[in-house]
Amino acid sequence: MAGYSESKDDYLKRLARIEGQVRGIRRMVDEDVYCIDILTQVAAATKALQAVSLGLLEDHIGHCVVGAARESDEAAEAKVHEASAAIARLVRA
Template identity: 80%
Template sequence: MSSDTCPHHPAPAYVETDHKDAYLKRLKRIEGQVRGVQRMVDEDTYCIDVLTQISAITKALQAVSLGLLEDHIGHCVVDAARESDEAAAVKVAEASAAIARLVKS
């Protein structure tokens, strides 16, 4: 089983369909925040204010990441576990690697 397919979905899927709109809405909001930080830097806004906005963006991205991870574990990992021990091990390793990347960032 490829890492870019999920047995929960009939075709390669990357985002839990039920949550996709919410994720896209949050990411568009984050995109706006990033543009706001660009303006702040361009306008020589006080450094602490810029850092405060960057912190808010970071937390928002972490929230999206955790939601995606929860979807992956709740569907892809669970479905793989129902399929076989080997499939489950692959998905658990994939999730563990993703968690390690998130912790390091």
């Protein structure tokens, strides 16, 4: 079971809204909307995706990392390393 399973419907709703935002941005570019207005929408979509990422990360730590810690030190260490790598990717993005 995925760590986000209990929040899956919420994530799907948020992602659908983000998908709509991105379609709106595409439409704005197609209609030659002012650059700053498009950048404002890109920033909003980016922030929304970051919020999803942080939620998924929190779910991963609360479910997958904690579950691995209950199994063994080696499993916990692997999950912590995996989470750290994911955090590094998020920070670079």
